[in-house]
Amino acid sequence: MDLKSILNKLKNNETDMETAESQIRSMGYVPVTDIAKVDIFRKHRTGIMEAILAEGKEPADVVEIAKAQVAATGRVLITRLGAGHREMLASSFRPDELEWDLHSTSAVVHNGTPAPRTGGMVAIITAGTADIDAAEEARMVASEMGCDTIAIYDVGVAGFHRLIGEMQKLKEKKPDSIVVAAGREGTLPTVVSGLVDVPVIGLPVSTGYGAGAKGEAALLSMLQSCSVLSVVNIDAGFVAGSFAARIANKVAEARNMEQNIIG
Numbered sequence: 374m375d376l377k378s379i380l381n382k383l384k385n386n387e388t389d390m391e392t393a394e395s396q397i398r399s400m401g402y403v404p405v406t407d408i409a410k411v412d413i414f415r416k417h418r419t420g421i422m423e424a425i426l427a428e429g430k431e432p433a434d435v436v437e438i439a440k441a442q443v444a445a446t447g448r449v450l451i452t453r454l455g456a457g458h459r460e461m462l463a464s465s466f467r468p469d470e471l472e473w474d475l476h477s478t479s480a481v482v483h484n485g486t487p488a489p490r491t492g493g494m495v496a497i498i499t500a501g502t503a504d505i506d507a508a509e510e511a512r513m514v515a516s517e518m519g520c521d522t523i524a525i526y527d528v529g530v531a532g533f534h535r536l537i538g539e540m541q542k543l544k545e546k547k548p549d550s551i552v553v554a555a556g557r558e559g560t561l562p563t564v565v566s567g568l569v570d571v572p573v574i575g576l577p578v579s580t581g582y583g584a585g586a587k588g589e590a591a592l593l594s595m596l597q598s599c600s601v602l603s604v605v606n607i608d609a610g611f612v613a614g615s616f617a618a619r620i621a622n623k624v625a626e627a628r629n630m631e632q633n634i635i636g
Contacts, residue, residue: 508552515552572602
């Protein structure tokens with residue numbers, strides 16, 4: 374069904390406004406030459422914005438897709454950037470149009486349109502510094518979905534006292550959900566989940582070596598957790614950040630409703 378048919382049905386009272394809106398949102402996409410179709414209504418449909426996975430794409434194609442997305446929605450997140458992608462982005466957009474993560478493996482391109490703010494709060498924790506890239510991907514996703522974020526890095530169980538020293542931060546910021554990234558044996562999410570009263574998402578990372586390398590041991594360890602947590606796929610920072618932000622945004626929505634009722 375095309376847009377004209379939907380609008381004609383609405384005009385002739387053959388459908389209602391809610392149904393027409395749903396149909397229009399489900400069909401919205403922007404073609405980018407013959408390489409991609411940008412889903413510009415994904416955020417309206419699911420609460421999760423369209424993002425560009427740079428891995429496997431030519432740098433020039435990533436730039437073209439980014440331009441189309443920015444023209445349609447004002448902002449776009451790009452993940453899994455390689456050196457060639459970073460160079461092409463830096464030469465194709467002004468510095469004030471780019472926001473990079475800590476190691477420049479993810480980036481946001483925008484035209485000055487600010488990311489929305491929902492009032493949700495997501496904490497991102499890593500076991501080691503080798504887990505930061507996956508964690509930063511999750512952090513940027515949560516931020517683009519409207520959440521404030523707090524990062525606590527390099528507090529793995531090999532030096533458990535480091536985490537204990539950071540717990541005050543979590544108490545002060547009161548996150549609505551927490552992403553915990555860990556490689557090797559993947560113990561940290563289980564520990565954190567046993568200390569806090571908010572949902573924890575375990576993010577296994579493909580760091581480490583030997584038996585159970587490439588994140589496999591971390592994934593299995595998190596799935597076998599004694600404390601309650603959800604677990605995403607290995608290196609799936611985008612999924613972890615999206616899931617955490619969805620939780621935080623729903624909590625923020627409920628919090629705002631409660632305040633309005635009281636007020």
